[in-house]
Every structure is written in C-alpha cells, then in structure tokens.
Amino acid sequence: MVAAPIIDSDICKAHTLPSRYYTEESLFSDILSRLSNSFHFAAHVSQLNENSIIPLPQLENILGEALILTKDEQIRCLSNVCTHRGMLIATKPCDLKSLKCGYHGRTFGLDGCMRNMPEFTDVENFPTDSDNLREFNIKKWNGIIFLGGEQFYDAVINEMQNRIGWMNIESFEYDESRHRSYDINANWALYVDNYLEGFHIPFVHGDLHSVLDYDSYSTELFEGGVLQIGIANEGEACFDLPESSPDFGKKIAAYYYWIYPGLMLNFYPWGLSVNVVSPISVDRTRIVYHGFVGEKSMLGKGAGGDLDKVEAEDQEIVEATQRGVSSKSYERGRYSPSKEKGVHHFHRILTNSSDNDF
Ligand code: FES
Ligand SMILES: [Fe+2]
Structure with missing residues (x-):
C-alpha cells in the first residue's frame, strides 16, 4: 500500500506542514542535504x-x-x-x-x-x-548567474522567459546601497511560507495594502516555483508593459517570483530586488537582499517603494510564528484554498509530495 502523502494534493482536504519540519534538527539536515540538487x-x-x-x-x-x-x-x-x-x-x-x-x-x-x-x-x-x-x-539567464543542480531549472526559466522575457534584466545595474543582510530567529521554510501568500497583507502591511488592489492579487503555480502578481491601485506605480507581454493592458505593480527552495526575484517598475533565503540552523536563517536598478525614476514608488519596512513587518511575524510552532500544543493547520495555494505548493515540493503533479 502506498503511504498517504504528507501534504494532500487537494488543498481543500490538506493539512499544513507538520511543525516538526520547522523545529527538528534531523529533518532540517535531511532537507538541507537535498537542496544541492536545486539551482x-x-x-x-x-x-x-x-x-x-x-x-x-x-x-x-x-x-x-x-x-x-x-x-x-x-x-x-x-x-x-x-x-x-x-x-x-x-x-x-x-x-x-x-x-x-x-x-x-x-x-x-x-x-x-x-x-x-x-x-x-x-x-x-x-x-x-x-x-x-x-x-x-x-x-546564465538574462544577466542572472545561477549555480547548483538542474532540478526545476528548465521549467523555471521557461516560465520566466514567457512571462517577463521582454524585460531587459541584463542591463539592470547593481545598487550597493540596497544590499541588506538579516539574521532572523526562525526556520527558513517559515520565511518562505510567509512570502508565498498575500493573505497577510491587510493584517501586517498597512502601507503596502494601500498601494495594491488586494482583490486582484493573484497566485500562479508552476513546476518548481510560484508567481504572485500584485495589481496597482488607481494612480499607483505600475509596469509600462509592451504589447508582447501576456499581461499587456494590466496595471501590474510587482511580479513576485519564488523559486524552490529559497530564491525570491521581485520585479518592480524600478528593477529587481533579489532575496536569498539561506538556512543557518533549524531555527536561524539569513536573508540577503540585492537590488538591481533598471529605471531610477521609479525608485521609492508603489509596491517596491519601502522594502525595509515590509521586511521588518514580515520578520516580526515570522519570528513569532517560530515560537508558536515550537509549542507542544501546535501540530499543523489547514489552508485557505483561495489565498494559500502558493504555500500548499511549496509544502508539496518540500515533502516530495508533488513529484508526479506536473
Ligand atoms: S598557501 Fe594557501 S593554505 Fe598555504
Ligand atoms: Fe509580508
């Protein structure tokens, strides 16, 4: 008999990642040893x-x-x-x-x-x-240099090429003043969980909420990653999309790409903010930011306007969640099918439950 997957493929039936994934040394080491297969x-x-x-x-x-x-x-x-x-x-x-x-x-x-x-x-x-x-x-893709294994590489690059291949990312310029490095007291997967849903935006990020159209926020899944799209509120900064873009006609404020395991490529009208999630230990994680500017006149505007504030708000939540999931009384929860499919997708990949889904 085949064992039931840890994360059910049906989000309406599924329970979230068991808390031991965020707290147990042996599981942490086991997952870390598999991450060299990824790019x-x-x-x-x-x-x-x-x-x-x-x-x-x-x-x-x-x-x-x-x-x-x-x-x-x-x-x-x-x-x-x-x-x-x-x-x-x-x-x-x-x-x-x-x-x-x-x-x-x-x-x-x-x-x-x-x-x-x-x-x-x-x-x-x-x-x-x-x-x-x-x-x-x-x-190398569009000026971005990757290292490591082959897992998901072709699928992820195809996805990004089709969606944002029109963007001249290679011409962006490194801006040292946008570099950040934060060590937080939380498991790396909790940081990723938090990134993968916009559900918390109205509760946690008041300023960001005011520039995004929350009801139009969308989440798309693909092999090895998730794309979240923030739509700008009336009058807020958005991309000037060419007709070749599949999103031509939409007021896109941000493309938030997450790539398994811990890479976030956040594209804003001003350029690219890269977040690298680097596991240090089971309950400690380094988050490194790199900024690459394509359009200086758009800096400081819209969804990508004040990233330091959004980051501080997220870190506070994630560190408190680490303490919460370490409690003996918490084991796992349920997903919102409309708002947490990105988190569900990540948990399926992390637990090797999604091998045959694509
Ligand atoms: S010269 Fe490099 S270790 Fe001796
Ligand atoms: Fe957030």
Whole structure:
C-alpha cells in the first residue's frame, strides 16, 4: 500500500506542514542535504567588473562548497579553497588580477590555474592539475548567474522567459546601497511560507495594502516555483508593459517570483530586488537582499517603494510564528484554498509530495 502523502494534493482536504519540519534538527539536515540538487542565485552580471572576485558564502552550507565568482575575459565559478592546506582565499568582494592565499602566499589566475608558490622549488611532480582551483558550471539567464543542480531549472526559466522575457534584466545595474543582510530567529521554510501568500497583507502591511488592489492579487503555480502578481491601485506605480507581454493592458505593480527552495526575484517598475533565503540552523536563517536598478525614476514608488519596512513587518511575524510552532500544543493547520495555494505548493515540493503533479 502506498503511504498517504504528507501534504494532500487537494488543498481543500490538506493539512499544513507538520511543525516538526520547522523545529527538528534531523529533518532540517535531511532537507538541507537535498537542496544541492536545486539551482541557486549567485550574482547578477552588473556585480562583476573586469578582474572582479566575489565570494559566495551564502551558498556554502547549501552546496557544501566555498565558492567564488571571478571575471577576466569570462565569468567563472571557482573553489575558494586554497589547494595547499585548505585556507579560504577570498573573504570579501575585490577587484584584482590574481588570487593570493593569505596563509602562505600561493597565487592563482582568475581562471583558477596556480601561478606561483613560495618555497616549493624542491617539490617533486609539482604543480599538477590538482593544484589548480576546481571550476564549477554556471548557468546564465538574462544577466542572472545561477549555480547548483538542474532540478526545476528548465521549467523555471521557461516560465520566466514567457512571462517577463521582454524585460531587459541584463542591463539592470547593481545598487550597493540596497544590499541588506538579516539574521532572523526562525526556520527558513517559515520565511518562505510567509512570502508565498498575500493573505497577510491587510493584517501586517498597512502601507503596502494601500498601494495594491488586494482583490486582484493573484497566485500562479508552476513546476518548481510560484508567481504572485500584485495589481496597482488607481494612480499607483505600475509596469509600462509592451504589447508582447501576456499581461499587456494590466496595471501590474510587482511580479513576485519564488523559486524552490529559497530564491525570491521581485520585479518592480524600478528593477529587481533579489532575496536569498539561506538556512543557518533549524531555527536561524539569513536573508540577503540585492537590488538591481533598471529605471531610477521609479525608485521609492508603489509596491517596491519601502522594502525595509515590509521586511521588518514580515520578520516580526515570522519570528513569532517560530515560537508558536515550537509549542507542544501546535501540530499543523489547514489552508485557505483561495489565498494559500502558493504555500500548499511549496509544502508539496518540500515533502516530495508533488513529484508526479506536473
Ligand atoms: S593554505 Fe594557501 S598557501 Fe598555504
Ligand atoms: Fe509580508
């Protein structure tokens, strides 16, 4: 007999994710070990100048690798681990023509090839290929660089290409002033749950509620992700959509893409806000924001106007929910079929219940 799925495919019958998923160490580690099959945000091309080096610490515990992106005539992803005795090479972004390990001075080109090592003239059979930094495959779509596994990649990229392929994301410019990093006291999946529904907007986000048409807020599911669309209230900032857009004629304030497991690509008329949800431990999560601006005149307006305030409101809720789901008396709840299908979809993917749905 086939065991019943943890999350029923029928949202009207389903119960939400059991609380142990947010609180048990062993489940957390088990899920974390599976996340390397997924693809993850690494950077946008505008973050890399010629001779740039960017460490990617947010991917370290997900992919099990300390990595850097480098750019000379091309962009590469390399191991950030010195091939001598394992020291991390770059700890912060920098612009240099070569990489130098701070421990004993081994140097590498931005292509990962070892160039020089002091005090090694007598070492036999040195250097060999294993003294070079290992290179990893990157994937690039519209100026966004991804790393990791193949799971859901084609389906997600197809979906975004069809919907917002008209947007010249590659031309957006990195805006360092929009970078944020928050460590919150909650499981990563609770943060994702909260992101995946607009149900809480009138209760939690008063200002955001005033610029969005709540009744027109929509949620669409696709393989490996969810798209939520915020429609602007009369007179509020919205996209100037080309006729080629499937949404031509609508007053769209924001496209909120969530991609499994923890990537959020939020497109506003001013550009793109990327949120990376990085699990630290079962009850601690790092949220990193990167901003890429396409249309300066639209900054500060509409649904993407004050992201710091919305983030603070969400974090307060999510941290309080972590305390709630840790209570012995709470086990799981039910879903609103009209407002929580994104959360249901995420829970189905997370518990491997959705394997045959698409
Ligand atoms: S660990 Fe890098 S040079 Fe020794
Ligand atoms: Fe929110």
